[in-house]
Amino acid sequence: LAKTTQPISMDSYEGQEVNITCSHNNIATNDYITWYQQFPSQGPRFIIQGYKTKVTNEVASLFIPADRKSSTLSLPRVSLSDTAVYYCLVPMMNTGFQKLVFGTGTRLLVSP
Protein backbone atom coordinates (compact mmCIF):
# COMPACT_ATOMS: atom_id res chain seq x y z
CA LEU A 1 0.00 0.00 0.00
CA ALA A 2 1.43 3.39 -1.01
CA LYS A 3 1.92 5.49 2.12
CA THR A 4 3.62 8.70 3.04
CA THR A 5 4.06 9.55 6.70
CA GLN A 6 5.09 12.70 8.52
CA PRO A 7 5.20 13.75 12.18
CA ILE A 8 1.79 15.03 13.20
CA SER A 9 3.09 18.23 14.78
CA MET A 10 6.23 20.17 15.63
CA ASP A 11 6.84 23.15 17.88
CA SER A 12 9.57 25.73 17.37
CA TYR A 13 10.61 29.26 18.29
CA GLU A 14 11.27 32.21 16.04
CA GLY A 15 14.72 32.17 14.47
CA GLN A 16 15.24 28.43 14.84
CA GLU A 17 15.82 25.94 12.07
CA VAL A 18 13.04 23.40 11.54
CA ASN A 19 13.43 20.07 9.76
CA ILE A 20 10.37 18.06 8.73
CA THR A 21 10.78 14.56 7.32
CA CYS A 22 8.44 12.64 5.06
CA SER A 23 8.81 8.88 4.63
CA HIS A 24 7.61 7.34 1.39
CA ASN A 25 7.96 3.59 1.10
CA ASN A 26 6.97 3.04 -2.52
CA ILE A 27 8.01 6.11 -4.46
CA ALA A 28 7.88 6.08 -8.24
CA THR A 29 11.33 6.08 -9.76
CA ASN A 30 11.14 8.96 -12.16
CA ASP A 31 9.24 11.81 -10.57
CA TYR A 32 9.90 14.71 -8.25
CA ILE A 33 9.09 15.18 -4.57
CA THR A 34 7.31 18.42 -3.76
CA TRP A 35 6.59 20.21 -0.50
CA TYR A 36 3.63 22.50 0.14
CA GLN A 37 2.56 24.87 2.89
CA GLN A 38 -1.10 25.23 3.80
CA PHE A 39 -2.80 27.88 5.92
CA PRO A 40 -6.34 27.33 7.24
CA SER A 41 -9.04 27.57 4.55
CA GLN A 42 -6.48 28.09 1.78
CA GLY A 43 -5.07 25.91 -0.98
CA PRO A 44 -1.60 24.38 -0.63
CA ARG A 45 1.19 26.72 -1.62
CA PHE A 46 4.32 25.44 -3.39
CA ILE A 47 7.54 25.65 -1.35
CA ILE A 48 10.21 23.52 -3.03
CA GLN A 49 10.72 20.52 -5.28
CA GLY A 50 13.54 18.07 -5.87
CA TYR A 51 14.51 14.68 -7.29
CA LYS A 52 17.70 13.73 -5.50
CA THR A 53 20.39 15.11 -3.11
CA LYS A 54 19.90 18.72 -2.06
CA VAL A 55 17.91 21.61 -3.47
CA THR A 56 17.83 25.12 -2.03
CA ASN A 57 15.72 28.14 -2.86
CA GLU A 58 15.07 31.47 -1.16
CA VAL A 59 12.76 30.00 1.49
CA ALA A 60 13.83 26.40 2.15
CA SER A 61 16.12 23.48 1.47
CA LEU A 62 15.16 19.96 0.56
CA PHE A 63 17.31 16.92 1.30
CA ILE A 64 16.65 13.64 -0.50
CA PRO A 65 18.85 10.59 0.17
CA ALA A 66 19.99 8.29 -2.63
CA ASP A 67 17.26 5.69 -2.01
CA ARG A 68 14.56 8.43 -2.17
CA LYS A 69 12.53 6.69 0.52
CA SER A 70 12.39 9.88 2.54
CA SER A 71 12.81 13.61 2.14
CA THR A 72 13.49 16.39 4.63
CA LEU A 73 12.24 19.94 4.33
CA SER A 74 14.47 22.43 6.13
CA LEU A 75 13.20 25.90 7.05
CA PRO A 76 16.31 27.87 8.05
CA ARG A 77 15.01 30.57 10.40
CA VAL A 78 11.32 30.29 11.07
CA SER A 79 9.08 33.22 11.91
CA LEU A 80 5.59 33.38 13.38
CA SER A 81 4.11 33.50 9.87
CA ASP A 82 5.55 30.03 9.15
CA THR A 83 2.94 28.52 11.47
CA ALA A 84 1.05 26.26 9.06
CA VAL A 85 0.63 22.66 7.96
CA TYR A 86 3.37 21.29 5.72
CA TYR A 87 2.77 18.45 3.27
CA CYS A 88 5.02 16.41 1.04
CA LEU A 89 3.54 15.32 -2.30
CA VAL A 90 5.04 12.16 -3.69
CA PRO A 91 4.40 10.11 -6.82
CA MET A 92 3.78 6.56 -5.64
CA MET A 93 3.51 3.22 -7.34
CA ASN A 94 0.43 1.33 -6.27
CA THR A 95 -0.78 -1.87 -7.94
CA GLY A 96 1.06 -0.96 -11.13
CA PHE A 97 -0.32 2.55 -11.42
CA GLN A 98 1.38 5.76 -10.46
CA LYS A 99 -0.60 8.19 -8.37
CA LEU A 100 0.07 11.33 -6.40
CA VAL A 101 -0.06 10.98 -2.65
CA PHE A 102 0.03 13.77 -0.12
CA GLY A 103 1.76 13.06 3.15
CA THR A 104 -0.19 13.05 6.38
CA GLY A 105 0.84 16.64 7.05
CA THR A 106 2.89 18.24 9.83
CA ARG A 107 1.37 21.07 11.83
CA LEU A 108 4.17 23.50 12.70
CA LEU A 109 3.61 25.96 15.51
CA VAL A 110 6.15 28.77 15.81
CA SER A 111 6.15 30.68 19.08
CA PRO A 112 7.81 34.00 19.97
Place this chain on the structure above:
Amino acid sequence: EPEVTQTPSHQVTQMGQEVILRCVPISNHLYFYWYRQILGQKVEFLVSFYNNEISEKSEIFDDQFSVERPDGSNFTLKIRSTKLEDSAMYFCASSDRTGVADTQYFGPGTRLTVL
Protein backbone atom coordinates in the same frame (compact mmCIF):
# COMPACT_ATOMS: atom_id res chain seq x y z
CA GLU B 1 1.44 36.62 -10.77
CA PRO B 2 -0.97 34.25 -12.55
CA GLU B 3 -3.13 32.11 -10.29
CA VAL B 4 -5.69 29.34 -10.33
CA THR B 5 -9.22 30.52 -9.53
CA GLN B 6 -12.20 28.50 -8.37
CA THR B 7 -15.93 29.16 -8.16
CA PRO B 8 -17.98 29.13 -6.09
CA SER B 9 -16.05 29.58 -2.87
CA HIS B 10 -18.82 27.79 -0.96
CA GLN B 11 -21.53 25.48 -2.29
CA VAL B 12 -24.36 24.09 -0.18
CA THR B 13 -26.47 21.31 -1.66
CA GLN B 14 -28.95 18.64 -0.69
CA MET B 15 -27.98 14.98 -0.68
CA GLY B 16 -28.66 13.40 -4.05
CA GLN B 17 -28.28 16.63 -6.01
CA GLU B 18 -25.71 17.22 -8.73
CA VAL B 19 -23.02 19.85 -8.28
CA ILE B 20 -20.47 21.30 -10.66
CA LEU B 21 -17.33 22.88 -9.28
CA ARG B 22 -15.49 25.22 -11.59
CA CYS B 23 -11.82 26.06 -11.99
CA VAL B 24 -9.86 28.34 -14.26
CA PRO B 25 -6.29 27.01 -14.44
CA ILE B 26 -3.25 29.15 -15.20
CA SER B 27 -3.50 30.01 -18.88
CA ASN B 28 -0.41 28.28 -20.33
CA HIS B 29 -0.74 25.15 -18.19
CA LEU B 30 -1.70 21.86 -19.79
CA TYR B 31 -2.07 19.52 -16.79
CA PHE B 32 -5.03 19.82 -14.46
CA TYR B 33 -5.90 18.17 -11.17
CA TRP B 34 -8.65 17.89 -8.60
CA TYR B 35 -8.04 17.14 -4.93
CA ARG B 36 -10.30 17.06 -1.92
CA GLN B 37 -9.70 17.69 1.77
CA ILE B 38 -12.19 16.55 4.36
CA LEU B 39 -12.19 18.86 7.38
CA GLY B 40 -9.21 18.16 9.61
CA GLN B 41 -7.71 15.59 7.27
CA LYS B 42 -4.98 15.57 4.66
CA VAL B 43 -5.32 16.53 1.01
CA GLU B 44 -6.33 13.58 -1.20
CA PHE B 45 -5.73 13.22 -4.92
CA LEU B 46 -8.81 12.65 -7.05
CA VAL B 47 -7.88 12.91 -10.71
CA SER B 48 -5.43 14.34 -13.22
CA PHE B 49 -6.32 15.45 -16.72
CA TYR B 50 -4.22 16.09 -19.81
CA ASN B 51 -4.98 16.44 -23.50
CA ASN B 52 -8.72 16.22 -22.89
CA GLU B 53 -8.63 12.93 -21.06
CA ILE B 54 -8.07 11.52 -17.60
CA SER B 55 -4.47 10.44 -17.11
CA GLU B 56 -4.65 9.19 -13.52
CA LYS B 57 -7.37 8.75 -10.94
CA SER B 58 -7.63 7.52 -7.38
CA GLU B 59 -10.02 5.00 -5.92
CA ILE B 60 -12.07 7.92 -4.55
CA PHE B 61 -12.88 9.04 -8.10
CA ASP B 62 -15.70 6.60 -8.78
CA ASP B 63 -18.57 6.71 -11.28
CA GLN B 64 -20.33 9.58 -9.54
CA PHE B 65 -17.44 11.90 -10.42
CA SER B 66 -16.56 13.29 -13.83
CA VAL B 67 -14.29 16.00 -15.15
CA GLU B 68 -14.49 18.11 -18.23
CA ARG B 69 -12.71 20.93 -20.00
CA PRO B 70 -15.71 22.43 -21.77
CA ASP B 71 -13.80 25.32 -23.34
CA GLY B 72 -10.29 26.71 -23.49
CA SER B 73 -10.27 28.10 -19.99
CA ASN B 74 -12.52 26.19 -17.61
CA PHE B 75 -11.96 22.82 -15.93
CA THR B 76 -14.91 21.35 -14.07
CA LEU B 77 -15.58 18.60 -11.54
CA LYS B 78 -19.10 17.19 -11.52
CA ILE B 79 -20.50 15.10 -8.69
CA ARG B 80 -23.61 13.39 -10.01
CA SER B 81 -25.49 12.48 -6.86
CA THR B 82 -23.93 13.97 -3.78
CA LYS B 83 -23.61 12.08 -0.51
CA LEU B 84 -23.07 13.44 2.97
CA GLU B 85 -19.49 12.17 2.90
CA ASP B 86 -18.73 14.32 -0.15
CA SER B 87 -18.66 17.36 2.13
CA ALA B 88 -15.10 18.68 1.87
CA MET B 89 -12.88 21.37 0.39
CA TYR B 90 -12.20 20.69 -3.26
CA PHE B 91 -9.00 22.09 -4.71
CA CYS B 92 -8.12 22.46 -8.36
CA ALA B 93 -4.48 22.62 -9.43
CA SER B 94 -2.63 23.10 -12.70
CA SER B 95 0.93 22.68 -13.91
CA ASP B 96 2.97 23.08 -17.06
CA ARG B 97 5.06 20.01 -16.26
CA THR B 98 8.35 21.14 -17.79
CA GLY B 99 10.44 18.02 -18.24
CA VAL B 100 9.79 15.56 -15.42
CA ALA B 101 9.12 18.17 -12.72
CA ASP B 102 5.45 18.71 -11.99
CA THR B 103 5.03 21.94 -10.03
CA GLN B 104 1.36 22.22 -9.27
CA TYR B 105 -0.28 25.50 -8.38
CA PHE B 106 -3.44 25.26 -6.32
CA GLY B 107 -6.58 27.32 -6.31
CA PRO B 108 -8.22 28.65 -3.12
CA GLY B 109 -10.73 25.80 -3.04
CA THR B 110 -14.49 25.33 -3.01
CA ARG B 111 -16.08 24.30 0.26
CA LEU B 112 -18.86 21.81 -0.53
CA THR B 113 -21.44 21.19 2.16
CA VAL B 114 -23.94 18.37 1.57
CA LEU B 115 -27.01 18.43 3.82
